[in-house]
Amino acid sequence: ALAAIAGGWDRSVAAPAARAARAIAGALDGDRAIRDDLDDDLLAAAATAWAALAARRDRWSDVRADALGVAAALTLARAATAEPPPDLAALLAPAYADDDPEVRLAALEATPAPAPAALRPAIAARVAADPRPDVQLVAAQALCAGDPAAGLAALDDAGKEALRGAVGAAPARRPGALLDAARCVALDDDPRSV
Numbered sequence: 001a002l003a004a005i006a007g008g009w010d011r012s013v014a015a016p017a018a019r020a021a022r023a024i025a026g027a028l029d030g031d032r033a034i035r036d037d038l039d040d041d042l043l044a045a046a047a048t049a050w051a052a053l054a055a056r057r058d059r060w061s062d063v064r065a066d067a068l069g070v071a072a073a074l075t076l077a078r079a080a081t082a083e084p085p086p087d088l089a090a091l092l093a094p095a096y097a098d099d100d101p102e103v104r105l106a107a108l109e110a111t112p113a114p115a116p117a118a119l120r121p122a123i124a125a126r127v128a129a130d131p132r133p134d135v136q137l138v139a140a141q142a143l144c145a146g147d148p149a150a151g152l153a154a155l156d157d158a159g160k161e162a163l164r165g166a167v168g169a170a171p172a173r174r175p176g177a178l179l180d181a182a183r184c185v186a187l188d189d190d191p192r193s194v
Contacts, residue, residue, distance in 0.1 A: 003049040006067060011060055018066035021050070025073035030080025040081045047074035051091055054103065065106035068095055072110035089118040096122045096139075101132045108138045113180075114146030120154040127166065128159040136166040137174055140181035148183035155184070164193060 005017040054068035079085045095107035126139035143151035170178040185193045
């Protein structure tokens, strides 16, 4: 029901509906889905509705970003209940390259740590070539949190150079992203990473 409201044209209603749904979905995980015996078909339908809203380029950035966060949370929760598990990469990988930087950030922030191997190339591409330094830094966080060795291995030379630049120019408002991204820099034996 909240997805239908969030999909409307009235931003004063759509944005709070999307934020509320994101808060609700944020409290959901695989354990809760099993404990509360949540119907997988309903979770799948909700994830599909929110993913469709996130993909609509005619909607506001914040609504799309929240919608993607809801879809990702539902998809991750379904991994404990669905056979076969849902494809998180199919949801997040296209959003990493979305035209809207807020949607790209939401997709990167929804990436579990450590980043699944299927998502690492798309995340590495954001580190190497995203035009926004904050997106580059959050991409580096998504790549390096949990398994910095695998994250560093996913980067080519241009990606490593971009990683060093993103860490060096990190915005003060993202200290957690800076710390996680720096884990990859610390493992790099290139003298420029010192």
